[in-house]
Amino acid sequence: MKTVEVTNFVKSYGKLEAVKGISFSIDKGEIFGLIGPNGAGKTTTLRVISTLLQITSGTIQVFGINVKQQPDQIRKLISYLPEDAGAYKNLTGRQYLQFIANFFTNDQPKQMVEKGIIIADLGDRIDDKVDTYSKGMKRRLLVGRALMNEPKLAILDEPTSGLDVRNAQEIRGIIKETAQNGTTILLSSHNMLEVEYLCDRISLISDGRIIVEGRPKDLKQRYHAENIEEVFMKVVQ
Amino acid sequence: MSPLLNMLKKEIKELLTPGTILPIIIVTLIFGSIGNTMGNIEQEIQQKPMIALINEDSGIYAPVITSIFQNHSTIVFNSSSRSEKENAIETVKQNNGAAVLIIPENFSSNILSMKPGPIEVYWIVKGTGIMDAIPSASVEGLMYHAQRQISEILILQSNASSNATLVLNPVIEIDTTNIKGFEYPNISPGAIAQILSTQSTTTPIVMMMIIIIAGGMVISSMALEKENKTLETLLTIPVRRVSIITGKIAASAIVGLLLAVIYMFGIGYYMQSLTFDTGTGPTSFSLTLSTFDLLLVGISLFAALVAGLSLCMLLGTMAKNYKSAQTLTAPVTMLAIFPMILTMFTDFDTLPLALKTLVFAIPFSHPMMAQRALLFGDYTLVIGGIIYVSIFSIVVIGLVIWVFTTDRLLTGTVVGKKLARLKRKR
Ligand SMILES: Nc1ncnc2c1ncn2[C@@H]1O[C@H](COP(=O)(O)OP(=O)(O)OP(=O)(O)O)[C@@H](O)[C@H]1O
Ligand SMILES: [Mg+2]
Numbered sequence: 001m002k003t004v005e006v007t008n009f010v011k012s013y014g015k016l017e018a019v020k021g022i023s024f025s026i027d028k029g030e031i032f033g034l035i036g037p038n039g040a041g042k043t044t045t046l047r048v049i050s051t052l053l054q055i056t057s058g059t060i061q062v063f064g065i066n067v068k069q070q071p072d073q074i075r076k077l078i079s080y081l082p083e084d085a086g087a088y089k090n091l092t093g094r095q096y097l098q099f100i101a102n103f104f105t106n107d108q109p110k111q112m113v114e115k116g117i118i119i120a121d122l123g124d125r126i127d128d129k130v131d132t133y134s135k136g137m138k139r140r141l142l143v144g145r146a147l148m149n150e151p152k153l154a155i156l157d158e159p160t161s162g163l164d165v166r167n168a169q170e171i172r173g174i175i176k177e178t179a180q181n182g183t184t185i186l187l188s189s190h191n192m193l194e195v196e197y198l199c200d201r202i203s204l205i206s207d208g209r210i211i212v213e214g215r216p217k218d219l220k221q222r223y224h225a226e227n228i229e230e231v232f233m234k235v236v237q
Numbered sequence: 238m239s240p241l242l243n244m245l246k247k248e249i250k251e252l253l254t255p256g257t258i259l260p261i262i263i264v265t266l267i268f269g270s271i272g273n274t275m276g277n278i279e280q281e282i283q284q285k286p287m288i289a290l291i292n293e294d295s296g297i298y299a300p301v302i303t304s305i306f307q308n309h310s311t312i313v314f315n316s317s318s319r320s321e322k323e324n325a326i327e328t329v330k331q332n333n334g335a336a337v338l339i340i341p342e343n344f345s346s347n348i349l350s351m352k353p354g355p356i357e358v359y360w361i362v363k364g365t366g367i368m369d370a371i372p373s374a375s376v377e378g379l380m381y382h383a384q385r386q387i388s389e390i391l392i393l394q395s396n397a398s399s400n401a402t403l404v405l406n407p408v409i410e411i412d413t414t415n416i417k418g419f420e421y422p423n424i425s426p427g428a429i430a431q432i433l434s435t436q437s438t439t440t441p442i443v444m445m446m447i448i449i450i451a452g453g454m455v456i457s458s459m460a461l462e463k464e465n466k467t468l469e470t471l472l473t474i475p476v477r478r479v480s481i482i483t484g485k486i487a488a489s490a491i492v493g494l495l496l497a498v499i500y501m502f503g504i505g506y507y508m509q510s511l512t513f514d515t516g517t518g519p520t521s522f523s524l525t526l527s528t529f530d531l532l533l534v535g536i537s538l539f540a541a542l543v544a545g546l547s548l549c550m551l552l553g554t555m556a557k558n559y560k561s562a563q564t565l566t567a568p569v570t571m572l573a574i575f576p577m578i579l580t581m582f583t584d585f586d587t588l589p590l591a592l593k594t595l596v597f598a599i600p601f602s603h604p605m606m607a608q609r610a611l612l613f614g615d616y617t618l619v620i621g622g623i624i625y626v627s628i629f630s631i632v633v634i635g636l637v638i639w640v641f642t643t644d645r646l647l648t649g650t651v652v653g654k655k656l657a658r659l660k661r662k663r
Binding site for chain 1: 240246250465466467472475476644647
C-alpha cells in the first residue's frame with residue numbers, strides 16, 4: 001500500500017482550474033518534494049490531501065483511505081503545516097503546543113509538548129506570548145507543532161520559509177531525522193538546494209500539471225544539469 | 238481533556254482580553270446605576286401618598302372609601318363641594334401630592350341601583366419617569382383596595398338578582414391625568430407609565446447589548462482564526478467540526494451568560510422594588526415575577542443567546558479578517574434593535590398579524606417580550622418562543638456545520654466571488 005496515492009486529481013476554484021489532473025504516489029518513509037513556479041498548484045494539492053479542501057475530480061488515498069469519504073480518519077494520521085500559518089496570539093508558545101497536543105492524546109500530552117518544545121528550540125521564549133515572536137520564531141513553533149505528534153504523514157508547505165540559514169538547516173536536519181524514524185514526508189519548497197538535499201523524489205508542477213518527476217540525481221542526469229535549480233529553469237523556461 | 242473542553246478553554250482565554258471585558262464592565266455599571274435608582278424608589282414607596290378628598294355623597298358606600306384614604310394617605314384638603322375643585326388641585330400641587338378624589342353625590346345610589354359608582358380622580362404627575370409614577374401607583378392601590386371592600390360588602394348582601402359584573406367592579410374610575418401641567422382626559426398615570434416606564438425599555442436595551450457584545454465575540458473569533466492563519470491548522474487536527482463550533486459558541490455564551498446573570502440579578506432587584514405594598518393588610522399589589530417565571534425569562538434569554546451566536550457563527554464563516562467582521566455584526570445588530578424598539582413602544586398582542594409574525598420569527602424578540610408576557614400570565618407565548626428559538630438554533634448550527642465541510646470557509650463564499658467577478662466586469 002502506498003502512503004499517498006493521487007490519481008487524475010483535479011481541483012477547481014469556481015471556474016479556475018488550479019490543478020489539472022495530476023497523478024503521483026509516495027512510499028512509506030519517503031521524503032517527496034513538490035516544486036514549481038508561483039501559482040503552479042502546490043499549495044492547492046497539499047490542502048486537498050490534508051482534507052482542507054474538497055476534491056473536484058479524481059481520487060486521493062492516504063494510507064488507503066479516501067480523502068473524500070473519510071477525512072476524519074485521515075486527520076488522525078497526518079499533520080499539516082500551512083505555508084503561511086500563525087498561532088493564537090494570546091497563548092504562549094507552550095500553551096499553544098498544549099492546546100494542540102490535547103487533541104491528539106489523552107494520556108501523554110506532556111511528552112508530546114516536550115518534543116514540540118525541543119523542535120521549536122525557543123529557549124525561555126517558549127513561555128512568552130506568540131504575539132511577541134518574530135516570523136522565524138513563529139515558524140519554528142509551528143514546525144514543532146507539526147512534528148511533535150509523530151504523524152504517519154507530515155505535509156509541510158514550505159517548511160523553512162522565513163527562516164535564516166542556520167535555522168533552516170536545523171529544521172532540515174529535523175525533517176530528515178523524522179523521516180528516518182518512519183514518518184512519510186510530503187513537502188513543497190522554492191529552495192532548490194533544500195529539495196536536493198532532502199527529497200528522495202521530486203515532482204515539478206507548472207500550471208496545474210506535473211512536468212517531470214523522479215529522483216534528484218536522475219533528473220540532473222536527464223537534463224544535463226549541475227543542480228536542481230538548472231533543471232527547474234530548463235523545464236519551466 | 239475532551240476536545241470540546243480543550244476548545245472551550247482556549248476560546249475563553251482568547252475572549253477574555255481587555256477589549257472584551259470593558260463592555261461587560263460598562264454593562265455592570267449601568268446595572269449598578271439602575272439599582273441605585275431603584276433603591277430610592279423603595280424609600281418613596283414607604284411614604285404615604287398625599288391627596289385631596291371631595292365627598293359629595295352622603296350614601297352608605299362613600300365612607301368605605303374615605304376611611305381607607307384617611308387611614309393610609311395624608312389628606313391635605315377636605316371638602317364636600319365640587320366647587321372647591323380648583324382649590325383642591327392647587328393645594329395638592331403645592332404639597333407635591335398625587336391626586337384629587339371626587340366622590341359624586343350619585344356614588345352610593347348608583348351602586349344601590351346596580352350601576353357602578355363613579356369616582357373622579359384628577360391625577361397630578363410631575364414627570365414621566367418611573368419615580369414620578371410611584372405616588373399615583375400607591376393611590377391606585379388604595380382605590381383597588383377600596384373597590385375590593387365594597388365588593389365584599391356587596392357579596393355579603395348578595396341575593397339572587399345581584400349582578401356579578403357589578404359585584405366584581407362596583408366602582409368606575411373616571412381619570413384625568415395632569416402631567417407637567419398638560420391635562421390628559423380618560424387616561425390613568427399607570428397607563429401612561431406602562432408606555433413610558435423604564436421597565437419596558439431596560440430589558441430590551443440590555444438584551445440587545447448582550448447579543449451585540451457576545452455576537453461580536455463569535456464573529457471576531459472566527460475572523461481572528463482566519464486573520465491569524467490558525468484556522469487551517471485547526472481544521473486538519475483530529476477534532477470534530479461540531480466541537481470547534483460548539484466550543485466557540487459555548488465560550489461566547491458563557492461570557493454572554495455572565496452578562497445575563499448580572500442582568501437577572503438586575504431584574505430581580507428591579508422587580509422587587511416595584512412591589513407596591515400599600516400596607517393595607519391582606520391585599521398588596523405586586524408586579525413581581527415568581528422564581529419559576531424568572532427561570533423562564535432566563536431560559537428564554539439563553540436560548541436567544543445561543544440562536545444569536547449560531548447566527549453570528551454563520552456570518553463569521555464569511556468574515557475574511559477582523560475588519561470585515563465588524564461589518565458583519567451589522568445584520569445581527571439590526572435584528573436585535575428592531576424587536577427592541579417594537580417591544581419598547583408596543584405590545585406584541587396589539588400588533589397586526591404580519592408584524593406579529595416578523596417579531597416572533599426574530600429570536601431576540603422572545604426574551605425581550607418574556608418579562609411582560611409573564612406578568613400577564615401569557616405562558617404560551619414564552620414557552621412557544623423558547624421552543625421556536627431552540628429549533629432555530631439547531632437549524633442554524635446545522636448550516637454552520639455544513640459550511641465547515643465545504644471549501645467556503647477557506648476560499649470565501651460563492652456569492653462573494655460572483656459579486657467580485659461582476660464588479661470586475663464593470
Ligand atoms: N482561494 C482561492 N480562490 C481562487 N483561486 C485560488 C485560491 N487559492 C489559490 N487559487 C489559485 O489557484 C492556483 C494555484 O495556487 P496555489 O496556491 O496552489 O499555488 P502554489 O503553487 O502554492 O504557489 P506559491 O508558490 O506561490 O505558493 C493559482 O492560480 C491561484 O490563483
Ligand atoms: Mg503555495
